[in-house]
Amino acid sequence: EVQLVQSGAAVKKPGESLRISCQGLGYMFTGFWIAWVRQMPGKGLEWVGIIYPGDSEARYSPSFQGQVTITADRSNKTAYLQWSSLKASDTAMYYCARQRQLERHLHYYYYMDIWGTGTPVTVSS
Amino acid sequence: DIQMTQSPSSLSASVGDRVTITCRASQNIDSNLHWYQQKPGQVPSLLIFAASLLRSGVPSRFSGSGSGTDFTLTISGLQPEDFATYYCQQSFSAPYTFGQGTKLDIK
Numbered sequence: 001e002v003q004l005v006q007s008g009a010a011v012k013k014p015g016e017s018l019r020i021s022c023q024g025l026g027y028m029f030t031g032f033w034i035a036w037v038r039q040m041p042g043k044g045l046e047w048v049g050i051i052y053p054g055d056s057e058a059r060y061s062p063s064f065q066g067q068v069t070i071t072a073d074r075s076n077k078t079a080y081l082q083w084s085s086l087k088a089s090d091t092a093m094y095y096c097a098r099q100r101q102l103e104r105h106l107h108y109y110y111y112m113d114i115w116g117t118g119t120p121v122t123v124s125s
Numbered sequence: 126d127i128q129m130t131q132s133p134s135s136l137s138a139s140v141g142d143r144v145t146i147t148c149r150a151s152q153n154i155d156s157n158l159h160w161y162q163q164k165p166g167q168v169p170s171l172l173i174f175a176a177s178l179l180r181s182g183v184p185s186r187f188s189g190s191g192s193g194t195d196f197t198l199t200i201s202g203l204q205p206e207d208f209a210t211y212y213c214q215q216s217f218s219a220p221y222t223f224g225q226g227t228k229l230d231i232k
Binding site: 035037044045046047049050059060061062063095097100102104107109110111112113115116117118 | 169174
């Protein structure tokens with residue numbers, strides 16, 4: 001079964017560091033981009049960034065550039081989202097999702113077909 | 126960044142109704158538009174990709190259309206399990222932005 005297994009809930013204080021994880025199982029992990037998506041309490045979905053585990057190329061939304069770091073470990077089939085200094089405003093649910101590629105009529109389409117269960121992050125003093 | 130605007134932001138409907146949700150992109154995105162459903166307390170799930178392709182296993186009452194800047198998601202014959210929040214997302218250029226969501230609830 002294809003699945004993304006995310007790490008458990010995190011409760012941290014402002015200024016602390018954190019790394020959450022997303023392990024891809026049941027498929028060729030290095031062949032698909034992994035995206036991270038934030039959902040703040042009661043709010044919509046926000047695209048944070050993506051990484052290609054095959055070569056660790058990462059791209060970020062300008063809104064998150066410099067605020068988080070996305071990495072991947074091919075040997076453990078795991079992608080990571082990390083913060084060096086958390087803020088209360090980082091409190092949210094964070095999802096990882098596999099980005100699937102479709103080639104159709106010489107165009108490529110990228111969509112998120114498999115989602116992790118989410119990692120709730122709470123940052124509070 | 127490409128801005129995605131959904132309308133309406135919320136919608137009340139009854140079981141059996143036909144509803145349409147629209148999504149507008151701030152620039153041409155061809156057919157790089159996808160729809161996701163999120164039920165309360167659950168993980169988002171893919172419904173439609175490339176504007177009109179139904180994901181395997183998704184009921185045929187869901188359909189998508191559009192290209193360029195204007196897109197629609199239609200649900201024909203609402204079922205109780207369809208009451209959820211729906212998001213569009215573009216993948217024409219990074220960052221792959223989402224619409225703000227449309228919450229569909231029971232009238």
